[in-house]
Amino acid sequence: MTQGFRIEKDSLGEVQVPASALYGAQTQRAVHNFPVSGLRPYPAFVWAMAVIKRAAAEVNRDLGLLDASAATAIIAAADEVIAGQHSEQFVVDPFQAGAGTSHNMNLNEVLANRANQILGYSLEDAKKPVNPNDHVNMAQSTNDTIPTAIRLGALWRVNELLAAIDGLADAFDQKAIEFADVVKSGRTHLQDAVPVTMGQEFGAYALAVRNDRERVATAAARMRRLGIGGTATGSGLNAHAEYHPRMVTTLSRLLGQDLRSSGNLFESMQNMADAADFSSAIRTLCVTLTRIANDFR
Numbered sequence: 001m002t003q004g005f006r007i008e009k010d011s012l013g014e015v016q017v018p019a020s021a022l023y024g025a026q027t028q029r030a031v032h033n034f035p036v037s038g039l040r041p042y043p044a045f046v047w048a049m050a051v052i053k054r055a056a057a058e059v060n061r062d063l064g065l066l067d068a069s070a071a072t073a074i075i076a077a078a079d080e081v082i083a084g085q086h087s088e089q090f091v092v093d094p095f096q097a098g099a100g101t102s103h104n105m106n107l108n109e110v111l112a113n114r115a116n117q118i119l120g121y122s123l124e125d126a127k128k129p130v131n132p133n134d135h136v137n138m139a140q141s142t143n144d145t146i147p148t149a150i151r152l153g154a155l156w157r158v159n160e161l162l163a164a165i166d167g168l169a170d171a172f173d174q175k176a177i178e179f180a181d182v183v184k185s186g187r188t189h190l191q192d193a194v195p196v197t198m199g200q201e202f203g204a205y206a207l208a209v210r211n212d213r214e215r216v217a218t219a220a221a222r223m224r225r226l227g228i229g230g231t232a233t234g235s236g237l238n239a240h241a242e243y244h245p246r247m248v249t250t251l252s253r254l255l256g257q258d259l260r261s262s263g264n265l266f267e268s269m270q271n272m273a274d275a276a277d278f279s280s281a282i283r284t285l286c287v288t289l290t291r292i293a294n295d296f297r
Contacts, residue, residue, distance in 0.1 A: 006124055022089045022123070024109035024132065030102030036095040041103060044153035046090050047082055049107045051152060052145055052228065053136055054078035055250040060138050063240050070130050073115035086110060100146035108132035139239035141231040143269055148228040154278055155257060158220045165213040165285070172206035175199075205292050212285040219274070219281040224259045226251065227268020234266030 005016040008025035015025045054075050061071035080086060089110045092102045112132035113123055121128045130136065179198035186196040228251070229244025231237050236244065245261065252259040262268040 019123075022086060022110040022113040023091065023106055024113065026102065026105040026132075027092060027109050030092045030096055030106070034093045034096035034102065036093045039094050041090050041092065041094055041106075042153070043084075043087070044156045045103070045149055046087070046107070047156065048149035048152035049103070049145065050078045050081035050111070051251065051254060052140075052148055052247075053107060053111055054082065055247055055254055056138060056140060057136070059243060059246045059250055060240075062246070063242060065240060066135060066138060067129075069119065070115065070135050073118045073130060074111055074136055076118050077111045077114035080114065081107075081111070086114065099142050101142040104137070104140075104142040104145055105132065108136040111136045139229070139231070139243050143232050144228050144230045144265075147268065147272070147275075148226055150275055151223045151226065152251070152255065154223050154275070155220060155255075158216070162213060162217060162220075165209055165216070169206045169209045169213065172202050172209065176203035176206060201295070205295075208288050208292070209285075212281070212288050215281040215284055216278075219278040222274040223278050224257065225262040225268075225274065226259055227262045227265050230265030230269050232269075234264075234269040236265060 004019055006019050007014050008017045008028065009015075010025040010029070012025075012029070015028050017024060017028045021028075057066060057071045057074040057078065060066035061068055090106055092106045096102050109132045112130045112135065113128075115130040115136070116125070116128040117123070119129065176199045179202055182198040183195050184198055184201075185192040186194050226248050227234070228247045229236055229239050231239050244265065248259055248261050251257070
């Protein structure tokens with residue numbers, strides 16, 4: 001080991017990695033190759049990827065494809081990440097090439113090395129049994145894990161968001177009742193116009209927010225369609241035939257979410273329309289809230 005570093009190897013050769021880092025060669029190369037923004041991955045994304053890796057270890061173990069001890073260690077490592085530990089180990093810039101491959105490998109390497117530590121091996125031990133590609137990434141591809149993580153990350157706290165929108169709409173309704181007899185001048189074209197009541201204005205705010213809540217909920221429902229198991233192109237190459245349905249079931253159980261199959265794994269590899277729709281719904285809500293805030297001002 002060089003002072004402060006250890007030597008890791010990949011198909012391109014040797015690379016120096018910080019001695020205490022849980023990540024490995026491919027993550028370190030991504031750090032060198034993509035110093036774009038200085039940002040780190042969003043916690044929701046890391047959380048979602050860890051949930052996927054945990055579920056995959058469980059499913060592959062149950063299918064008889066992954067050794068039980070390795071699966072147990074990977075699950076334990078993933079649970080630590082899900083709980084918020086090791087956040088300093090996720091170092092790949094969000095703006096990087098390769099459809100998220102470096103992010104996928106960052107997770108794979110951290111979980112593999114942490115699993116090996118749990119099994120009693122040091123980071124430098126050449127006999128470490130858990131491999132980031134063969135075990136942590138078993139039956140997966142960047143092309144199905146990253147889109148699935150985007151979906152799960154978006155759903156992470158959506159119920160809290162919907163509850164907050166409901167609370168805001170209810171508060172507006174209460175103010176509509178409270179201000180029912182308060183007459184004021186309506187405004188149009190930056191000028192005073194015909195009379196309205198403040199109650200009417202606040203009732204309109206309540207409905208506008210509820211309409212946006214419906215948009216968010218509808219878009220979120222589409223985000224529950226998962227293509228995990230399609231691997232690289234949608235064919236499911238290198239994944240067990242039962243892997244996809246079992247992953248959907250396992251992720252639903254782990255997250256307490258009503259997730260479902262996309263229905264066509266090839267479509268899942270091609271199409272980001274559900275994510276774009278969800279983003280649009282959130283942005284529409286933001287436009288509404290900005291307008292209301294400007295009215296208050």
